[in-house]
Amino acid sequence: MLSLPAGVNAGDTAWMLIATALVLMMTPALGLFYGGLVRSKNTLNTFMMSLAALGIVTVTWALIGYTLGFAPGGSLIGGLRFALLRGVTFAPRAGTAIPHLLFMAFEGSFAIITAALISGAVVERMRFGAFMVFIALWSVLVYPVLAHWVWGGGWLAQHGVLDFAGGVPVEMGSGFSALAAAIAVGARRDYHRQALLPHNALYVLLGAGLLWFGWFGFNGGSGYAVNQPSVLAFVNTLLCPACTLVVWFVLDALRDRRVTAIGAATAVVVGCVGITPAAGYISPMASMLLGAVAALPSYALIMWRPRTRLDESLDVLAAHGTAGLTGMLFIGFFAERSWNGIGNGLLFGHPAQLLWQGIAVLAGPAYAFIGTYILMRLVGAVMPLRASDRAQAVGMDVVEHGEEAYTTGEGAILVVASEGERRDRFATR
Numbered sequence: 238m239l240s241l242p243a244g245v246n247a248g249d250t251a252w253m254l255i256a257t258a259l260v261l262m263m264t265p266a267l268g269l270f271y272g273g274l275v276r277s278k279n280t281l282n283t284f285m286m287s288l289a290a291l292g293i294v295t296v297t298w299a300l301i302g303y304t305l306g307f308a309p310g311g312s313l314i315g316g317l318r319f320a321l322l323r324g325v326t327f328a329p330r331a332g333t334a335i336p337h338l339l340f341m342a343f344e345g346s347f348a349i350i351t352a353a354l355i356s357g358a359v360v361e362r363m364r365f366g367a368f369m370v371f372i373a374l375w376s377v378l379v380y381p382v383l384a385h386w387v388w389g390g391g392w393l394a395q396h397g398v399l400d401f402a403g404g405v406p407v408e409m410g411s412g413f414s415a416l417a418a419a420i421a422v423g424a425r426r427d428y429h430r431q432a433l434l435p436h437n438a439l440y441v442l443l444g445a446g447l448l449w450f451g452w453f454g455f456n457g458g459s460g461y462a463v464n465q466p467s468v469l470a471f472v473n474t475l476l477c478p479a480c481t482l483v484v485w486f487v488l489d490a491l492r493d494r495r496v497t498a499i500g501a502a503t504a505v506v507v508g509c510v511g512i513t514p515a516a517g518y519i520s521p522m523a524s525m526l527l528g529a530v531a532a533l534p535s536y537a538l539i540m541w542r543p544r545t546r547l548d549e550s551l552d553v554l555a556a557h558g559t560a561g562l563t564g565m566l567f568i569g570f571f572a573e574r575s576w577n578g579i580g581n582g583l584l585f586g587h588p589a590q591l592l593w594q595g596i597a598v599l600a601g602p603a604y605a606f607i608g609t610y611i612l613m614r615l616v617g618a619v620m621p622l623r624a625s626d627r628a629q630a631v632g633m634d635v636v637e638h639g640e641e642a643y644t645t646g647e648g649a650i651l652v653v654a655s656e657g658e659r660r661d662r663f664a665t666r
Contacts, residue, residue: 242327246334249462253335253343259454260346264291264353266451270444270502271357272642273437274551278632279361280436280642286356289369294352294376298345306381307344312392315385333461343458344388348380351407355609357551358415359422361433362629365637367622371612375414379608383410383601397580397590398597399572401470402459404514404565405601412558413602414609416549421613424548426626433550438498445502449478452509456516469576470516473524478508480528488536503556507535510560515568518579523571531563562598569594 241247268287272280294302303319310316319325322341330340352372359368383406385391387398393405400406427433435441456474460467485504489496511531512524519527538555569591572582581587616622628636635641 241336242329244329244334245327245336246462249334250336250339252463252467253339253458253461256454256458257339257343257346259451260343260350260458261291263346263448263451263455264288264350266444266447267350267353268444269440270448270506271360271551273440273442273444274357274435274499275360276433276632277436277643278634278641280634281640282365282633282637283356283360284642285365285638286360286368287353289365290349290353290356290372293369293373294349295345297373297376298348299341302348302376302381303341303345305377306348306384307341307389309390310385312395313385314382314391315389330461335461340461343461344384347403347407347455348376348384351380351403351411352376354407354411354553354557355415355418357553358419358549360550361633362425362623363418363422364621364624365633367616367620370620371418371616374612374616375609378612379414379605380406380410382608383604386601387597393593393597393600396593396596398593399518399568399580399590400514400565400597401466401517402456402513404561404568405597408510408513408557408561409565409598409601410605412554412556412561413605415553416547416558417606417609418613419547419549421610421617422622424546425550426629428548429546435499438502441502442498445505449474449505449509452478452513455509456513460517466517466577469521472521473512473516473519474509476521477512477524477528477531478505480525481505481508481511481532484529484532485536488532492540503535503539503552504532506556507531507560510557511564511567514561514564515571518568518572518577520571520573520576523567523573527564527567527571530567531560534563535559558602562602565594565598566591 264287268284272284275283299322301320304317305315308315308318325337325341327336327338330337333340352375386393387400387405452474453471457467457471460470482501482504485500486496489500508528508531511527515527535555538559539552542552568582570582570584572580572590573585574581580590583591624633624636
């Protein structure tokens, strides 16, 4: 039996195998969460967008994305040393006691769910083929750049920016990419014409619960070992979302005297997002405060956005971009060396930390937004981004996949009728 090479710790490796599996589970959990938030005729298509990320981004990550994010290179992007996984073996990844191959897989699971998150901005009207092309390009040209900046030795890392588990590349990256995608694709045909309500609150709650469960691997695994940062991140991932949930209950009750299930599920996600960048850097009490604080801007944005012309369908910007930004800035105030062993924030005598966290929350969103918008326009120049109004009326499940999440047959009948109508028109010409 082959044993692990020298320098690889079996306990750390076992934990990271589990953490990687937990993060991979989050992508289908996201599909369930998003699927419940859309109308029933678009459930399958919405879930398939998450599944598409699981396939496409895994391939692009192994071929080129990982090396651009984590190989030694310049300040802006990594080199090609690890292209096609060349040199990515069982030997320990530098700075860790886990196999390099496992490190690559763990980081790849982050890229996968980040691409899937963007789908929440364009569900119910973006063509499936165009979305697949877009995420293939995005996972090579946008995500690895952001990851390199903070984790691969890029310019933000060089200036001491702290991001434990993905405030820049994952949370702000997905949130502000979602904003750009929503603008590029445009609003749904029924936006502001009729209520676009979630069709299954139980799916949403179950998806949120599974996401929270997976987040213990997401944040806890970002210490890459069974060590103090991982334990701190694990505990903070319990405490912060719980506080967000309680504050969200209060906000819902004050606003409408009712606590909604959709609101509760959203609160869990917002709390998990808020603690993601700060999980290994702040104390448990600070993480509870972050959970309470993160609820406020995200809740306000979710309440305000439907009054605008922006159809960012499932509020990815509010839940991920805004909460991730809050968590990144919170580090600048509350990072505490006695807990993280790395550095302090403003409240503990190091104001420069807040300065550079602030620069990160400007640079990361700017690159994500601009890069995504350009990619959307490029894809739109060679193929249609939007489904037709008729296809949106029928539902994306039948039109894009020839199947239905719920076998009522109504969508299929409409599609057959429309095809028959086109044939009849052609025959009479």
